[in-house]
Amino acid sequence: MKKITIGEAARQSGVKVPTVRYYESIGLLAAPSRSEGNQRSFEPADISRLAFIRHARELGFEIDAIRTLLTLQDDPHQSCASADAIAKARLIEVEQRIRSLMALKAELEIMVEGCGHGRVDQCRVIEVLADHGQCTHPHH
């Protein structure tokens, strides 16, 4: 049972030190016990929780969604319908985002390809920006 410092916890979970403190401050992570010198002393379970949070953040879940997911994880006898709903909602968000980014990519490509590398008054980048009507995919 050696003590895990905040730096160790950060290294092992991949969450930055100030972010760990931030998560504690917003109640996402329980306040750990303290050493004599008032330094945080984490448990292995805290590392797992931090890794969970980090992974969920990487997947783009919002803190509030993560809060719900964590309470579900804490009580494994609950129905997982909420977790399922949260993940599904996130999937739909991601799919929409991809679609919109694809349209955006197409437009940026036209802009960049059309640029004659001359002066601004012949520049397709500026021109397209100034006139939305020139977009091939105007639905953004």
Added chain:
Amino acid sequence: MKKITIGEAARQSGVKVPTVRYYESIGLLAAPSRSEGNQRSFEPADISRLAFIRHARELGFEIDAIRTLLTLQDDPHQSCASADAIAKARLIEVEQRIRSLMALKAELEIMVEGCGHGRVDQCRVIEVLADHGQCTHPHH
């Protein structure tokens, strides 16, 4: 030469009223002249500028990048190399974002499909979140 109110400008450009004021406050839009009663009175050129900004924002350009693009637009004799570079950088960003979202989508799909709609302790959603090692695409 009828006066264009901020509401009109907002409607025509698709930028919201408080956002127009915000753009003025950060110097993205020149402060327009005022009526006797201290109300803003915009020119048609302001509407174009606002539409330009809005379009660029929709394409995900940051305010600082837009600032540069606008100074380029203001001086059409400059080389468009900067505009080109900004657009290219944005294109690369978008491409990376799409790639990462595709990986993310795959992972979310596995989570959602694997969910047996039972209790949390059998839930794939929670399980995958807790253990990054289960990801098929661990590079996010």
Added chain:
DNA sequence: CTACATCCTCTAGCGACTAGAGGTGCAAGA
């Protein structure tokens, strides 16, 4: 003239951190 929409300024808040100031704790080498 009155009602009501629109305008004004100003401050504070959002999410999810991040940076910095100013100070304390702790482990290792001389």
Added chain:
DNA sequence: TCTTGCACCTCTAGTCGCTAGAGGATGTAG
């Protein structure tokens, strides 16, 4: 033992791009 130097502590304020609300002034239609 002392000192060096890193890691830790708390706290406040800043980031980005707006958005919301308070509290009041102006403009317009009936």
